Amino acid sequence: MSTPQPNDFSVVHPIDHLMRAxxxxxxxxxxxxxxTVIHAYVRAIDESGTDPDQHVCVSGIGCSGRAAGxxxxxxxxxxxxxxxxxxxxxxxxxxxxxxxxxSGDGDLMAIxxxxxxxxxxxxxxxxxxxxxxFNYGMTGGQVGPTTPIGAKGTTAPQGSIEHPFNLPxxxxxxxxxxxARWTILHVRQFTDAILRSMDKDGFCFTEVLSPCPTxxxxxxxxxxGLDEVEMYRERCHIENGxxxxxxxxxxxxxxxQPITVGNFVxxxxxxxxx
Amino acid sequence: xxxxxxxxxxxMDLDRAGVPExxxxxxxxxxxxxxxxxxxxxxxxxVYSKEINSRGYHFPMIAEDKATSCVxxxxxxxxxxxxxxxxxxxxxxxxxx
Ligand code: SF4
Ligand code: SF4
Ligand code: SF4
Numbered sequence: 377m378s379t380p381q382p383n384d385f386s387v388v389h390p391i392d393h394l395m396r397a398x399x400x401x402x403x404x405x406x407x408x409x410x411x412t413v414i415h416a417y418v419r420a421i422d423e424s425g426t427d428p429d430q431h432v433c434v435s436g437i438g439c440s441g442r443a444a445g446x447x448x449x450x451x452x453x454x455x456x457x458x459x460x461x462x463x464x465x466x467x468x469x470x471x472x473x474x475x476x477x478x479s480g481d482g483d484l485m486a487i488x489x490x491x492x493x494x495x496x497x498x499x500x501x502x503x504x505x506x507x508x509x510f511n512y513g514m515t516g517g518q519v520g521p522t523t524p525i526g527a528k529g530t531t532a533p534q535g536s537i538e539h540p541f542n543l544p545x546x547x548x549x550x551x552x553x554x555x556a557r558w559t560i561l562h563v564r565q566f567t568d569a570i571l572r573s574m575d576k577d578g579f580c581f582t583e584v585l586s587p588c589p590t591x592x593x594x595x596x597x598x599x600x601g602l603d604e605v606e607m608y609r610e611r612c613h614i615e616n617g618x619x620x621x622x623x624x625x626x627x628x629x630x631x632x633q634p635i636t637v638g639n640f641v642x643x644x645x646x647x648x649x650x
Numbered sequence: 651x652x653x654x655x656x657x658x659x660x661x662m663d664l665d666r667a668g669v670p671e672x673x674x675x676x677x678x679x680x681x682x683x684x685x686x687x688x689x690x691x692x693x694x695x696x697v698y699s700k701e702i703n704s705r706g707y708h709f710p711m712i713a714e715d716k717a718t719s720c721v722x723x724x725x726x727x728x729x730x731x732x733x734x735x736x737x738x739x740x741x742x743x744x745x746x747x
Contacts, residue, residue, distance in 0.1 A: 401682065407686075411730075412730070416728070563725075
């Protein structure tokens, strides 16, 4: 290869046509995993062989909500917590479209929590990718509905005392047709999970554990993004089809505890169509 | 490819299949030095540059002795949050018979 030079803009990434490349580099922090998820989403569109015009990306508010602004498909950056009802409207009105929601744990599971349970209950034909970094990153690291017990945030300096949601268990209990959990290190597997979701009728949910070094990692002694990903490499074990979803809570304090990832649910259930 | 028992093992289709050789492309201005590509390259092809890009980040470059070591697994590309690195098949550039 030729030696890379600083300030060289002449090299074009082969997936740039599915990105709003003129907006890159994006605003997300160094080591933030959100960029990897956006990248995997556009790659899934590319690999699916479907027309990008058939895809719609909807996101909510927060750092993950930026996704809609960087992908070169029809996209909508909705208000806080309302990515799902907006996406539902699109999916129901025009069933030929493949609608993907990319948003964060705070947006989807706190203010958007009711929309989540009912969209899953109805089995609306949506692909939901929840980037879970365990906190409200954009606003400075407040604890949210997925913050593990004992993890620190600006609003829980001694560590959170609340029970968090276990997202795969929640999604399955609400009736989702497809449920998976991966981390950004499992990029091949969650790209496949996104592809499966695009293909499948009904509510498909993938949780992606993702480092937020700026707001969460720093406070919880997880180090840089690389250190957090390394923790996932050491602790994750893959259990596709795991039955015991109620036991899949994530412990961020005790690093001896395994973190279970995999494609857990893939069932046939009548999807909601108008 | 000599195993502990001293037997030399060679894949039967080595001549036909070969190991793919990749060429690495780096969009230096996009890199934020997260290190994912460097850490998780299975062949340890990449190292941090001494130079920095305009925002002060050390981007990846090919380690001195690794010019032909990329096996085109594409993991560096897939994991990169910045879309700052990708690989192509080096043999595509050569005349194939
Ligand atoms: S604050 Fe956290 S989630 Fe937001 S861009 Fe930075 S690292 Fe990512
Ligand atoms: S394609 Fe694979 S082997 Fe080649 S540089 Fe990237 S990670 Fe390393
Ligand atoms: S993964 Fe991307 S952003 Fe991170 S060091 Fe490599 S090229 Fe730079």
